Structures are given as structure tokens and as C-alpha cells.
Amino acid sequence: MKLVKSLIATAATLVVSGAAWADITIGVILPLTGPASGLGIPVNNQVKLWPTSIGGEKLKVIVLDDGTDPTTGIKDAKRFVTEDKVDVIVGSVATPVAIPVSGVAAEAETVQLSLSPIELPAGKDGWTFRLPQSNTVMAHAMVGHMKKLGIKTVGFLGYTDAYGESWLRDFTPEAEKNGIKVIAAERFARADTSVTAQALKLVAANPDAMLIVASGSGAAMPHKAIVERDFKGKIYQTHAAASRDLMRVGGKDVEGAYVVSGPAVVAEQLPDSHPSKKVALTYVAQYEKAYGPGSRNQFAAHGYDAFSVLEKAVPIALKKAKPGTKEFRAALRDALEGMGRTVVAHGVLNWTKDDHWGYTPETGVMLKVVNGDWKVE
Amino acid sequence: MDSTIFSILLLDGITNGAVYALLGLATVLVFSVTRVIFIPQGEFVAYGALTLAIFQTGQVPGTVWLLLIMALLPPAIISLVSLWAAPQNLPLLVQAGLTVAIVTSFGPLVYRLAYQSLADASSLVLLIVSVGVHFAMTGLGLLFFGAEGFRNPSFWDMRVNLGGLAIKGQAIIIFMVSLALIVLLWQFFARTLYGKALQATAVNRLGARLMGISTIGAGQATFAMAALIGALSGLLIGPTTTVFYDSGFLIGLKGFVAAVMGGLQSYPLAAVGAIFVGLVEAFGSFWASAFKEVIVFTLVLPILLWRSMADGHAEEH
Numbered sequence: 001m002k003l004v005k006s007l008i009a010t011a012a013t014l015v016v017s018g019a020a021w022a023d024i025t026i027g028v029i030l031p032l033t034g035p036a037s038g039l040g041i042p043v044n045n046q047v048k049l050w051p052t053s054i055g056g057e058k059l060k061v062i063v064l065d066d067g068t069d070p071t072t073g074i075k076d077a078k079r080f081v082t083e084d085k086v087d088v089i090v091g092s093v094a095t096p097v098a099i100p101v102s103g104v105a106a107e108a109e110t111v112q113l114s115l116s117p118i119e120l121p122a123g124k125d126g127w128t129f130r131l132p133q134s135n136t137v138m139a140h141a142m143v144g145h146m147k148k149l150g151i152k153t154v155g156f157l158g159y160t161d162a163y164g165e166s167w168l169r170d171f172t173p174e175a176e177k178n179g180i181k182v183i184a185a186e187r188f189a190r191a192d193t194s195v196t197a198q199a200l201k202l203v204a205a206n207p208d209a210m211l212i213v214a215s216g217s218g219a220a221m222p223h224k225a226i227v228e229r230d231f232k233g234k235i236y237q238t239h240a241a242a243s244r245d246l247m248r249v250g251g252k253d254v255e256g257a258y259v260v261s262g263p264a265v266v267a268e269q270l271p272d273s274h275p276s277k278k279v280a281l282t283y284v285a286q287y288e289k290a291y292g293p294g295s296r297n298q299f300a301a302h303g304y305d306a307f308s309v310l311e312k313a314v315p316i317a318l319k320k321a322k323p324g325t326k327e328f329r330a331a332l333r334d335a336l337e338g339m340g341r342t343v344v345a346h347g348v349l350n351w352t353k354d355d356h357w358g359y360t361p362e363t364g365v366m367l368k369v370v371n372g373d374w375k376v377e
Numbered sequence: 378m379d380s381t382i383f384s385i386l387l388l389d390g391i392t393n394g395a396v397y398a399l400l401g402l403a404t405v406l407v408f409s410v411t412r413v414i415f416i417p418q419g420e421f422v423a424y425g426a427l428t429l430a431i432f433q434t435g436q437v438p439g440t441v442w443l444l445l446i447m448a449l450l451p452p453a454i455i456s457l458v459s460l461w462a463a464p465q466n467l468p469l470l471v472q473a474g475l476t477v478a479i480v481t482s483f484g485p486l487v488y489r490l491a492y493q494s495l496a497d498a499s500s501l502v503l504l505i506v507s508v509g510v511h512f513a514m515t516g517l518g519l520l521f522f523g524a525e526g527f528r529n530p531s532f533w534d535m536r537v538n539l540g541g542l543a544i545k546g547q548a549i550i551i552f553m554v555s556l557a558l559i560v561l562l563w564q565f566f567a568r569t570l571y572g573k574a575l576q577a578t579a580v581n582r583l584g585a586r587l588m589g590i591s592t593i594g595a596g597q598a599t600f601a602m603a604a605l606i607g608a609l610s611g612l613l614i615g616p617t618t619t620v621f622y623d624s625g626f627l628i629g630l631k632g633f634v635a636a637v638m639g640g641l642q643s644y645p646l647a648a649v650g651a652i653f654v655g656l657v658e659a660f661g662s663f664w665a666s667a668f669k670e671v672i673v674f675t676l677v678l679p680i681l682l683w684r685s686m687a688d689g690h691a692e693e694h
Contacts, residue, residue, distance in 0.1 A: 033516065034623070035621075035623065037519060037524035038524035038525045040524075041523075041524050160666075186666040187666045187667040188662070188666060188669075189669075189670065191621065191623065191624045191626075191627045192618070192627075192662075192669075193393055193396070193614055193617070193618045193624075193628060194392075194393055194617070194618060194658075194659070194662075195662070196385065196386070196389040196659070197386055197389060197659050197660070197661075197662040197663035197666070198662055198663070198666045200382055200385055200386065200663060201663055204382065216524075216525055216526075217525040217526040217527075217619055217621075218619065218621075220526075220619055221528075221618055221619040245526075248525075249525075249526060249528045249619050251528075
């Protein structure tokens with residue numbers, strides 16, 4: 001009896017592991033808790049809507065929480081490459097976590113689809129592809145808009161983390177090229193109870209416009225503080241603030257704010273000629289059917305796009321190798337680099353061997369908050 | 378820096394300092410009666426602000442269910458009332474009252490669940506338990522309130538302009554409530570029998586027990602007061618900033634820095650320390666916003682040094 005039992009167990013193990021061998025395994029690392037959970041939870045919602053197969057191969061999706069903590073993120077990534085032997089890592093959406101994960105991915109020669117616009121030293125991003133627009137691309141749209149309004153000086157108020165820093169670094173040269181100067185830079189953290197002091201200092205510098213670099217509902221508090229100090233100029237927000245939480249928390253104070261965003265969140269308002277319109281509409285329809293009207297956001301759309309590119313690249317890679325092997329992972333990277341122009345909800349991607357960012361500079365869309373809603377400028 | 382900026386920063390610092398003072402007092406209170414360094418004090422702040430925020434949206438806050446699961450009567454009655462009241466869109470003040478009732482009920486429950494059976498353990502064990510309670514409460518906060526922040530409507534939409542200085546109604550409420558609570562606490566401990574009983578427990582647990590004072594009762598009462606202070610603080614800062622499920626930790630930690638300035642035993646010193654922390658924070662973020670937290674928390678080092686020099690003796694039991 002015992003023998004039979006163990007035989008059955010062995011057989012079952014064989015069947016299970018055999019099946020796992022043929023499946024495509026996707027390891028997803030997301031901040032479901034911690035400060036960036038407002039970004040991670042929507043992406044996780046999108047991951048739940050992913051189809052169950054690609055190119056006829058069954059999908060196995062494993063989601064791990066990184067707690068917005070780089071150490072946990074590395075642990076998750078190591079588990080993915082050693083135990084689960086994933087074919088591709090998706091994540092993280094938190095910048096400070098996505099950066100170290102890229103190291104693990106490169107070491108294990110596994111493709112990472114980063115959901116955060118991470119900056120990596122030259123030569124370190126061989127296995128990392130980013131789905132969000134680079135800050136440079138977004139700054140391009142924003143600076144263009146500032147130039148149109150005749151803005152000459154900008155005050156900067158940003159998070160004291162990698163997101164804030166990289167915006168300052170990418171925005172400053174882009175602005176200077178167009179004759180716009182950053183005359184003051186102040187920092188704050190999401191959990192701060194007051195940014196009055198920073199707002200005071202910035203308003204005292206009297207710039208033509210303010211740039212606030214923060215995410216989700218965290219972007220409303222600095223905005224209100226600046227408005228409260230009777231700042232009369234324009235206020236700009238970045239694409240991490242392009243969610244309805246900005247209006248929900250900010251109320252009438254964020255009225256008239258300019259927000260740079262990817263095209264996905266304003267699908268309906270895009271001109272028909274916009275290449276992403278169709279995909280973006282599909283994303284919005286699918287996401288809002290599941291999570292209610294108005295629930296769309298920048299981050300979930302990146303999750304949607306991650307699947308779109310895999311849908312295109314995986315069949316190409318499948319012709320060369322079996323999932324679960326080193327050859328397959330390499331083939332997947334080659335497929336992503338060689339798949340050419342790909343229309344996704346957030347613009348048009350064209351990854352090449354030398355460019356793992358891929359968006360054309362015209363991807364950013366400027367929105368204005370009008371009557372508590374987005375309006376494309 | 379001109380005088381307008383100086384006075385705005387001063388006001389900002391004192392306003393935040395007043396809230397830190399409340400939390401500092403609560404920390405001193407809990408420590409002196411139960412020897413617990415109550416790290417999750419700030420969580421009550423977030424729970425208070427966010428419970429009210431959810432009431433405002435007309436939904437039932439998750440804290441109500443937790444209370445129902447954790448407790449028997451009378452907290453369960455509060456829960457049931459809340460369940461009825463949530464969709465009614467009652468006036469702000471009624472919702473605020475309910476919020477205070479809900480969050481205050483958590484105090485004794487947290488004590489019962491986490492600390493009561495460990496009442497005689499060393500301070501270190503109690504500290505470690507506090508860290509655990511903090512993580513549990515933050516996690517539950519994420520579950521109840523979601524990852525995004527809320528901002529509550531102001532209780533008093535008023536602005537007085539004094540020269541270049543605009544004083545908001547909410548700031549005045551913060552000062553009044555803080556001051557009232559400090560006076561109340563002081564009177565409570567100085568004048569009432571119950572207050573003196575609590576103080577006796579703080580001085581000598583065994584002695585108090587021999588005098589017929591229930592140390593368990595004292596612990597529960599203390600935690601209820603701490604939770605009450607936390608909930609009130611949450612209501613106070615809710616309209617001035619965006620509160621997230623994890624915002625409470627940093628706020629509570631600043632209250633803790635203030636409490637340390639008071640040597641974890643002196644209420645007036647803790648209150649003064651809190652105003653000092655608030656001011657350092659306001660001026661620190663004006664001059665070097667990138668290093669604001671560093672400046673605030675580095676303050677603890679010289680104070681600890683001075684404290685340990687001044688006291689000079691090792692921990693006694």
C-alpha cells in the first residue's frame with residue numbers, strides 16, 4: 001500500500017514538473033505594500049486580467065510582494081531565477097526596487113520588463129527593457145509646453161528618492177536647451193505632514209512655473225501647499241501623478257494643473273490619427289469593466305503593455321527554443337530587440353539592441369485638470 | 378529670510394509641534410504606567426484620520442469590522458452604530474465622534490491582545506512586541522484604507538490675516554485641543570483618585586497592587602487614553618495634510634523624540650520638546666529640505682547623551 005502511494009506521489013510529481021517544464025513562467029515583482037503600494041496594486045489588478053496562454057503555451061504567473069524594499073525585491077528576484085526558473089521577470093513598478101532587480105536579471109541572463117523608468121549605467125541594461133516612458137521623453141513634452149506658454153524659470157519640488165532625483169537630472173538639461181532655468185529645488189517625502197517651508201522658499205524665488213515630482217495622491221499635498229502660498233504661476237505634475245487620486249485629494253486646488261502623461265489614461269480624447277488610440281481604448285475598456293469606471297491609470301497600463309510585448313515576442317522566441325531554458329531566455333531578448341515598431345497603449349515602442357527605452361520623443365501627452373477631469377492640451 | 382517667512386515657519390512649526398506634543402504625552406503616559414515603549418502610537422493617528430475619511434465617502438471603514446471581530450460588548454455596540462451610521466451621511470462632527478469612539482476602543486484591545494500577559498516582562502521584550510504591533514497595525518491599515526491617501530474636510534474653514542501671516546481655523550483648533558488635552562491630563566493626574574492610582578502603578582507596580590489597584594485595569598485605561606489621544610491627533614492633522622495608511626509611523630516617531638526629551642517621564646518637558654521638534658522640522662525643511670528627517674532624528678543623539686550623563690545610573694527594576 002505504502003509503495004503504491006509513493007509511486008502515485010512520484011508519478012504526480014513527474015506530471016506536475018513535466019507540465020511546468022513546458023509552461024512559460026512569468027515572475028512578477030510588485031510593491032503590494034509599503035510607500036509605493038499605490039502603484040503596485042493597480043498593476044497587480046492588471047496582472048489578474050492577463051490571458052492564460054501565449055502562442056499556445058500555458059502561462060504560469062507568480063506575483064511576489066517587494067514591500068517597496070530593495071532588499072526584498074532582490075530576494076524575490078533571486079527566488080525567481082533560482083527556484084522558479086522564470087523565463088521573464090516583470091517589475092518592479094517602484095524605482096528603488098527595479099534598479100537592483102535589474103542586476104539579478106542580468107546576472108541570471110533573464111529578461112526584465114521594468115515597469116519603472118529606471119536609469120542604469122551604460123552597459124548594465126543588456127537584459128532590462130523599460131515599459132514606462134523615460135523621464136527625458138516626458139520632460140520633452142513638458143518643456144515643449146512650457147516654451148509655448150513662454151515660461152522662463154521653474155521651481156522644483158520633488159520626492160527625496162530616485163524618482164525625484166532622476167526627474168531633476170533629466171529635466172534640467174532639456175529645459176536649458178530651450179532657455180528655461182531651474183532656479184530653486186526643494187525636496188519632501190510622501191509621509192511629511194507639512195511642506196509649508198519648502199513651498200515658502202520656492203514661492204519666494206518667484207519662478208514662472210512650479211514642477212512637482214510626486215506620485216498618486218502624494219502629489220496633491222505639495223500642490224495645495226504651493227497654491228496656499230498664493231503662487232500665481234503654472235504648476236506642472238509628472239506622469240506618476242496622472243491618476244484620479246490627484247483630483248480626489250487635491251479638490252479645487254489642483255484645478256488648472258498641467259500633468260504630463262502617457263496616452264493610455266486619456267484614450268477617448270486622443271485624435272483618431274494617434275497610433276495608440278485603439279490599443280489604449282481596449283485597455284481602458286477591459287480594465288474599467290473589471291474595476292469600475294474611472295479606475296484606469298498609468299501603471300496598470302504598463303502592466304497591459306508588458307503583456308502586449310510578450311505576446312509579440314514570445315512566439316518568435318518559441319521557434320528557437322523551449323521555455324525554461326537558457327536558450328529561450330536569450331531568444332526572448334533577441335525577439336524583444338528585433339520585433340520592430342510595436343504599438344502599445346502608452347505609445348509606440350521600438351526597442352533595438354542599443355535602445356531599451358524605445359519610445360519616440362513625441363509620446364508624452366500634456367493634460368490639464370479642468371472641472372476635476374483630464375483635458376488633453 | 379524676512380519676518381513674514383519667519384513667522385509663517387514659526388506658525389507651521391508650532392502647529393505640527395502641537396500634534397507631536399499630544400503624541401509625546403501619550404508615549405510618556407503609556408511608558409510610565411506600563412513600561413511599554415509604544416511605537417504604534419502613530420498608527421492610531423492614521424486610523425483616526427482615515428476612518429473619518431472613509432465615513433466621509435459613505436462607506437463602512439474596515440476598522441469597524443476589526444472592532445466587531447476583536448471585541449465583545451461595549452465596543453461591539455459602537456461597531457453596530459457605525460454600521461448603521463456609515464451610509465447615512467451624518468454631519469462631520471457626528472462622524473468625528475464615532476471615529477474617536479472606534480479608534481479609542483482599539484486601545485484596551487491592543488493592550489489585552491499584545492501586552493497584558495507580558496505585563497511583567499522586561500522593557501526590551503515589550504519594545505519588541507511594540508514593533509510587532511506596529512507592523513500588524515500598518516498592514517491592517519493598508520487592508521482597510523487602501524494604498525492611496527486621503528485628506529479630510531476642514532472642521533473650521535476660516536482664515537485670519539495678521540499682516541502677511543494667514544492663520545487657518547484648523548491651526549487654531551489644533552492649538553486649542555492640544556492645550557485643553559494637556560491641561561486635562563495634568564489635572565487628571567494631579568486631582569483625581571483614578572489618576573493618582575495610575576501614577577501609583579507607574580511608580581511601583583507591586584506596591585500599587587498591594588494597595589488594591591488593578592494593574593491590568595490601569596494598563597487598559599492607559600491604552601484607551603493613548604488611543605483617544607491618537608485618534609484626536611488624527612482628526613486634527615487630517616485636514617492639513619494627506620494621510621496615508623503608513624503616515625502615522627513618522628508622526629508617532631517624532632512624538633517619541635519629544636517624549637525622549639522629556640526622559641519618558643516628564644509631561645511638560647515632552648511638550649516643550651515636541652514644539653522644539655516641530656520648529657526644527659519647519660526651519661530644517663526651509664534651509665535644507667533634502668536633509669529634514671536627518672536633522673530631526675539626529676536631535677535624539679545629543680539628548681540621549683545628555684540624558685544618560687545626567688542620570689548616570691543603569692536601568693533599575
